[in-house]
Amino acid sequence: MKRKIKLIQAAVGVEADGIIGPRTVDALLAALKLEVAPQWPTQAAVRTGKSIFGLPGREDALVSIVPPYPLLYEGKPVRSIRVHRAIAPHVQAALQEVLDHYGQAEIHRLGLDQYGGSYNLRPTSSGGSLSMHAWGIALDFAPATNALRTKAPAATLSHSDCDAWWRIWEAHGAVSLGRQRDFDWMHLQFARL
Numbered sequence: 044m045k046r047k048i049k050l051i052q053a054a055v056g057v058e059a060d061g062i063i064g065p066r067t068v069d070a071l072l073a074a075l076k077l078e079v080a081p082q083w084p085t086q087a088a089v090r091t092g093k094s095i096f097g098l099p100g101r102e103d104a105l106v107s108i109v110p111p112y113p114l115l116y117e118g119k120p121v122r123s124i125r126v127h128r129a130i131a132p133h134v135q136a137a138l139q140e141v142l143d144h145y146g147q148a149e150i151h152r153l154g155l156d157q158y159g160g161s162y163n164l165r166p167t168s169s170g171g172s173l174s175m176h177a178w179g180i181a182l183d184f185a186p187a188t189n190a191l192r193t194k195a196p197a198a199t200l201s202h203s204d205c206d207a208w209w210r211i212w213e214a215h216g217a218v219s220l221g222r223q224r225d226f227d228w229m230h231l232q233f234a235r236l
């Protein structure tokens with residue numbers, strides 16, 4: 044078995060140590076042209092401050108992204124959005140995929156251009172612990188029609204025409220509180236529940 048693994052490792056260009064670790068898995072998936080959603084840390088792990096996202100409130104860990112389609116914050120155009128550098132390529136790619144899938148007119152009709160913010164050093168709405176926004180790993184969209192306590196089907200982001208929106212984010216490992224818990228439909232985060 045170990046010999047077989049070493050042969051496979053040699054074939055996909057990783058060190059042939061006979062152990063199937065994360066590098067071998069990544070190389071195999073790439074060779075097979077398979078994409079799997081990244082596994083982000085859990086919320087609890089993020090709150091320890093010891094995850095890949097580090098401590099909350101670290102503005103030096105944030106980078107600015109220029110969105111591929113126009114976003115509006117409270118009706119005003121948004122030049123760039125600030126998120127944690129570890130998720131930035133995923134946010135950039137997901138927004139591009141949203142544009143490719145829906146086009147600008149449909150994006151506007153669904154409110155996917157209504158941005159509700161990302162980085163914000165604050166507790167959760169229940170007040171107990173820090174929000175994932177405090178690490179810059181959560182984003183809000185279409186807040187006017189997807190308030191904290193608005194449930195499906197009143198929450199517009201719960202409608203079937205937004206399924207692709209969520210599939211795109213989920214393929215990048217992001218989690219929707221709406222899809223998982225039926226509240227705060229505006230919110231998506233790069234941390235598991």
Ligand SMILES: [Zn+2]
Pocket residue numbers: 176181182183229230231
């Ligand atoms: Zn949020």
